[in-house]
Amino acid sequence: MPGLYRYPFHAMGSRCEIRLYAESDDETAAIARLAAADVQRLDAKYSSYRDDSVAAAINRVGAGGGAIEVDAETAGLLDYADTCFEQSEGLFDLTSGALREAWGAQCTALPDATLLERLLERVGWDKLLWSRPRLEFGVRGMALDFGGVVKEYAADRAAVICLEAGMKHGLVDLGGDIKIIGPHPDGAPWSVGIQHPRQADAVMATLQVSRGAVATSGDYERYLAIDGKRYCHILSPRTGMPVEGLAGVSVFADECIVAGSATTIAMLMEERGPSWLDEVGLPHVWMDKEQRVGGTYARLDR
Amino acid sequence: MAAISGKLAALTAAAMALPGVHTRAADLTSPNPFSAEASHLEYSESGSRMSVRVNQATGTLPVTDNVLLVGNYIQDVMSGASPIFNAPGAGGDPHQVLTGASVFDRREAEDIGGVLFAGDNQFTLRQGWSLENDYKSIWTSIEARRFANQKNTTFAVGAAFNDDGVSSHDAPHDYRTRIKRDFFAGVTQIINERSLFEVSLAYSYSNGYLSDPYKLVFVQSTGLLPDARPSQRRQFALTGKYLAYVPAIDSAFQVVESLSTDNWGLRSGALEVQWKKELPGEWLVSAGGRLYSQSSADFYKVVFQTAPGDGLHSSDYRMAAFGSMAWLASVTKQIGRNFSVQFSAERSYRRYSLRSGGTGFDGDDYLWSFYLATLRAQF
Numbered sequence: 317m318p319g320l321y322r323y324p325f326h327a328m329g330s331r332c333e334i335r336l337y338a339e340s341d342d343e344t345a346a347i348a349r350l351a352a353a354d355v356q357r358l359d360a361k362y363s364s365y366r367d368d369s370v371a372a373a374i375n376r377v378g379a380g381g382g383a384i385e386v387d388a389e390t391a392g393l394l395d396y397a398d399t400c401f402e403q404s405e406g407l408f409d410l411t412s413g414a415l416r417e418a419w420g421a422q423c424t425a426l427p428d429a430t431l432l433e434r435l436l437e438r439v440g441w442d443k444l445l446w447s448r449p450r451l452e453f454g455v456r457g458m459a460l461d462f463g464g465v466v467k468e469y470a471a472d473r474a475a476v477i478c479l480e481a482g483m484k485h486g487l488v489d490l491g492g493d494i495k496i497i498g499p500h501p502d503g504a505p506w507s508v509g510i511q512h513p514r515q516a517d518a519v520m521a522t523l524q525v526s527r528g529a530v531a532t533s534g535d536y537e538r539y540l541a542i543d544g545k546r547y548c549h550i551l552s553p554r555t556g557m558p559v560e561g562l563a564g565v566s567v568f569a570d571e572c573i574v575a576g577s578a579t580t581i582a583m584l585m586e587e588r589g590p591s592w593l594d595e596v597g598l599p600h601v602w603m604d605k606e607q608r609v610g611g612t613y614a615r616l617d618r
Numbered sequence: 619m620a621a622i623s624g625k626l627a628a629l630t631a632a633a634m635a636l637p638g639v640h641t642r643a644a645d646l647t648s649p650n651p652f653s654a655e656a657s658h659l660e661y662s663e664s665g666s667r668m669s670v671r672v673n674q675a676t677g678t679l680p681v682t683d684n685v686l687l688v689g690n691y692i693q694d695v696m697s698g699a700s701p702i703f704n705a706p707g708a709g710g711d712p713h714q715v716l717t718g719a720s721v722f723d724r725r726e727a728e729d730i731g732g733v734l735f736a737g738d739n740q741f742t743l744r745q746g747w748s749l750e751n752d753y754k755s756i757w758t759s760i761e762a763r764r765f766a767n768q769k770n771t772t773f774a775v776g777a778a779f780n781d782d783g784v785s786s787h788d789a790p791h792d793y794r795t796r797i798k799r800d801f802f803a804g805v806t807q808i809i810n811e812r813s814l815f816e817v818s819l820a821y822s823y824s825n826g827y828l829s830d831p832y833k834l835v836f837v838q839s840t841g842l843l844p845d846a847r848p849s850q851r852r853q854f855a856l857t858g859k860y861l862a863y864v865p866a867i868d869s870a871f872q873v874v875e876s877l878s879t880d881n882w883g884l885r886s887g888a889l890e891v892q893w894k895k896e897l898p899g900e901w902l903v904s905a906g907g908r909l910y911s912q913s914s915a916d917f918y919k920v921v922f923q924t925a926p927g928d929g930l931h932s933s934d935y936r937m938a939a940f941g942s943m944a945w946l947a948s949v950t951k952q953i954g955r956n957f958s959v960q961f962s963a964e965r966s967y968r969r970y971s972l973r974s975g976g977t978g979f980d981g982d983d984y985l986w987s988f989y990l991a992t993l994r995a996q997f
Contacts, residue, residue, distance in 0.1 A: 317812065317863060392636040399632035403625045472639040502808060503770065569626075571633045578629070597623040 318485070318501050323348035327359045328467045329538075330491025336478060337485035337501050347481040351474040355490065358470045362393075362462035364416065371462055374451070375413065381456035385449045393465055394446055400465075400577045401441045404592075407584035408577060409553040413461030414438040419551060419558075423540055426547075432556035439553050468531055468576030471495040475572075492532045495572040499526035510613075511536075513564035513603050520564065521601045521613045529572035533579035534564030550583050561586025565602040566613075567593070574598075653678045657992035664985040667716065668698040684735040688744070689728075696723040703834040703842065704920050704933045704981065712920050714935075714981050717832075725750050729757075738765045742776075752831075754783040754793075759800075772806040774818075786831035796826025804857075813862035824851040835933045837922040845932050847917060853880035869895040872906075884937065885974060886912035892946070900952035908966075911941035914976030935982040941972020956997055962990040 318337040321344050325332050334351055338344040363369045370390060377384040386394065400408040415435050418427035438457040445452035467490050474488040475495040486497040487506055499505050505526035512518035513536045523530055535548035540558075547558040565582045569575035578598055582589035590610055593600045601613035633639055655676040662669040672694040679687045699716035707713045729746030740763040748755045761776035780798040804818030826849060833845035855878035863870045872892045879885045892906030915937040917930035925931065944966035952958045965987040970980040 317865075389637055396632045396636060399628050403628055469636060469639065472633075472636075476638055570630070571639055573636065573639060574626075574629045574633050595623060596625045596629075598626060 321345070321348075323352065325352045325356075327352070327355045328470065328490060330467070332488075332490045334474065334478070334488050335486045336483050336497070338483070344483070347478055347483060350481070351477040351488065354477055355470045355474050358466055358473070361389075362466045364413065364461055364463065371460060375459040377451075378453045378458040378460065379456065381453050381458070383445075383450060383452035386451055388449070391448045393462065393469065394451065395448065396469075396573065396577075397465060398441070398446060400581065404581040404584060406441065407553065408464065408581050409439065409441045410460045410462065410464065411439050411441050411444065411458055412551050412553045413459035414457060415551045415553075415556050416459065416461065418556065419540070424542065426542055427556075436553075436556050439556070441553075464580050465573060465577065467491065468493050468529075468572040471529065471572040471576075492537075493529070493572055493576055494525075494531070495529040496525055496527050510566045510601060511564070514607060520603055520609060521566070523566075523568065523613060525568065528568055528570050529575045530566055530568050531572055531575035531579050532564065532566040533576075533583045535559075535562075535583075536564065548583075550580065552584060552586075559583055559586050561604070562589045563603045563605055563607070565589060565593070565611075566600060568599040652680065652997040653995060655992060655994045657990060659988055659990040661986065661988040663698070666699060667984060668696060668700055670697075671695045681732075686733040686735070688731045688733060688742075690730075690746070692725075692727045694725050696725075700832070701935055701982075702832065703836050704979070705836050706838070706921050712979055712981060725753070727755070731759075739763065740765075752785045752787055756781050770808040773804075774806070775801075775803045777801045782826075784827055784831060794827030794831075796824060796828055798822065798824045812865075813860070815861070816857075816859040818857050820853075820855045820857075822851075822853040822855075824853075825849060829932070830934055833932070833934050835919075835922055835931045837925050837931070839924050843922075843925060843931060845934060846930055847915075847932055847937075848882065848930055851880055851882055853878060869893055882937075883916035883976070884912060884914065886910065887974070890946075902950040902952075903948070905945075905947040908944040908946065909941070909972075910944070911972050911974045912939060913974040914939035914978055919977060920979045920981075935978075938970075938978030938982055939973035939976035940968055940970050940978050940982060941974070942966050942968045943972065956995055958994045960990075960992045960994070962992075964988050 318339055321336050321338060321341055323334045323345070332352070332355060334348045336344045336348060360366060361369055362371045364371055366372060374384055374386070397408070397410045418431050418435055438455050443454040443458065445454060471488050471490045471493050472495055475497050478486060478488070478497050484498045485501050488495045488497065492511070494508060496506060505524040508523045508525055508530050509519040510521045510523065510532060512520045513534045533550070535546060538549040540547045550559050551557065552559050562583055565579045567575045567578040567582070569578065575598070578593070578596055578600070582593050582602065585592045590602055593602065593611060599612040601609065601611040603609050657674045659672040661672070672692065674690070674692045676690045681687055701714045701716050703715050704712045705715050725748060727746060727748035729744050731742060731744030734741045742761040744759045746757045757778060757780040759776065759778035761774060764773045765771070766773070778800040782796050782798070783793040784796065785793050800820065800822045802818055802820040804816060806814060806816040808814045828849060828851055829845045829847045834842045835845060837843050855876060857874065857876040859872065859874045861870060861872045872894065874890045875888070877887045888908060888910040890906060890908040892904050894902065894904040896902050915932065917926065918932050918937040920933060922931055944964055946962070946964040948960060948962035950958055950960040965985065967985050968983050970978050970983055
């Protein structure tokens with residue numbers, strides 16, 4: 317009978333793990349390594365922190381307001397980001413990358429209004445001319461931040477690598493963004509516990525998933541503490557400030573990239589997040605700053 | 619979920635266009651693979667009796683996200699001698715009289731159907747037909763399955779409706795019709811990750827010409843009369859299966875017990891035990907045995923002294939009391955991710971001595987065996 321093998325690794329600034337059921341460790345270790353290698357490839361390719369990444373190359377062109385031809389994979393991600401921009405009333409915007417300047421990890425004080433105003437002039441997806449495969453920056457000093465799409469895209473690809481290698485039962489977990497390869501061998505679903513945004517050892521909801529993906533976003537994952545207040549890592553492309561609305565949101569979808577963008581957009585929608593999620597129609601659960609819980613999965617607990 | 623929102627449709631379509639996010643093979647957990655299967659079976663009986671060669675091909679084709687088309691084709695070629703009636707021998711022991719010339723018969727049957735997957739439910743509809751010179755059959759079957767308890771429990775119910783027309787080579791246009799209606803209900807329950815059991819109940823109702831046009835009976839006082847069975851038959855069957863993996867010997871055991879009874883007086887029971895083991899290199903071997911026993915039909919006699927008053931008489935060896943012991947074995951090899959090959963063999967010894975009651979004779983004792991080779995492909 318198959319046993320469960322776990323392969324932890326580090327990528328995209330998160331603790332990642334691939335879990336596979338197999339008769340023995342031998343074949344699955346190789347498959348997990350292959351899948352993890354693809355995740356690490358994407359981490360390196362789209363990292364905002366490496367000089368040799370494709371993202372850095374694009375942003376060097378962006379700094380000068382020029383144009384660049386991108387590879388097929390990047391083109392696919394830009395097309396996807398374009399769709400997210402349209403479906404989110406322009407809130408999901410990869411060009412928010414330019415705001416990094418004001419909100420670096422070393423930031424100890426709120427950036428002043430003039431800096432933000434200046435940076436916001438370089439933010440805006442509609443300031444790009446994207447005509448596959450050519451990307452042209454309309455304004456100097458622009459930068460793309462792929463953080464909102466790459467991790468979930470990597471989870472989908474890693475799961476497919478495992479499936480194509482013959483794996484039928486397991487999952488890929490990239491820092492809480494999960495793509496299911498298949499349920500437990502006896503058909504039982506995986507129990508995915510969603511972290512309570514305010515209580516470290518509590519769970520907001522438990523989802524039973526035998527297929528598909530679950531992604532989670534929250535203001536508790538990565539944040540800046542300034543003057544005793546928490547500022548989350550998701551920046552609004554309109555105000556340049558961290559969003560304030562939901563404390564956490566999780567969405568279920570067939571693909572992790574769809575689940576992940578839905579959570580990001582829900583966070584960006586701030587107080588309108590819950591109604592946007594209802595419109596999209598995917599199963600979801602959210603918690604706001606007052607620790608009120610709502611969404612499809614919330615009703616199950618009641 | 620009802621209709622997909624425009625927002626979700628847009629996001630999903632864009633996600634599908636990304637390289638490596640979705641692949642046809644990715645949905646191995648989805649029940650819709652493309653598949654094809656071809657098999658060849660050789661069946662033979664001892665004493666230069668019947669031998670049959672069967673070729674079969676099956677295919678499944680997904681047509682939408684939740685509909686699968688299924689098609690099946692069977693061709694069987696029968697040759698050799700077949701018993702017609704039993705005659706009393708010189709010393710009082712009856713003996714079988716077989717067809718003189720070698721019979722050569724070829725039949726084809728096809729069916730096509732669809733499976734609909736709807737959440738925890740599955741519906742199957744199939745339509746089949748077989749059109750020969752002396753036999754025309756049309757049938758329809760429906761089946762519904764429901765999964766519960768996270769697919770640990772499966773309920774299944776089904777029905778099949780057969781309409782047949784039977785004639786004979788001698789009088790090919792003299793059709794006599796019969797209908798058969800089958801109903802079944804069953805439950806499969808996974809007990810734990812190592813074992814499961816299955817129970818099913820079946821009921822079958824047949825009406826019309828149920829005799830065999832190629833068989834006769836020997837009546838002492840009269841001579842030869844045609845095989846004449848009741849025009850109605852009701853059968854019940856109960857089957858139980860238990861499958862368990864035993865870690866100590868790293869193998870699985872399967873036991874199947876079935877019992878049946880009908881209003882022709884024919885009762886039967888079978889017990890089959892199989893041992894299955896996986897070997898390194900994706901080999902699966904299994905071996906086992908089956909014990910079968912039945913009683914004879916009320917209207918069966920080896921040889922008749924006088925013609926029965928109710929006009930019912932048959933000496934067909936399949937209506938006699940007999941039992942059998944069979945050995946079975948099979949080897950399956952998985953080749954790559956998409957193909958598998960299986961060889962199976964079975965050898966069965968029919969024995970009058972293993973009967974359940976009623977009458978028959980050991981002149982009907984023979985040995986049959988078959989060899990089956992199957993090639994499967996799944997994508």
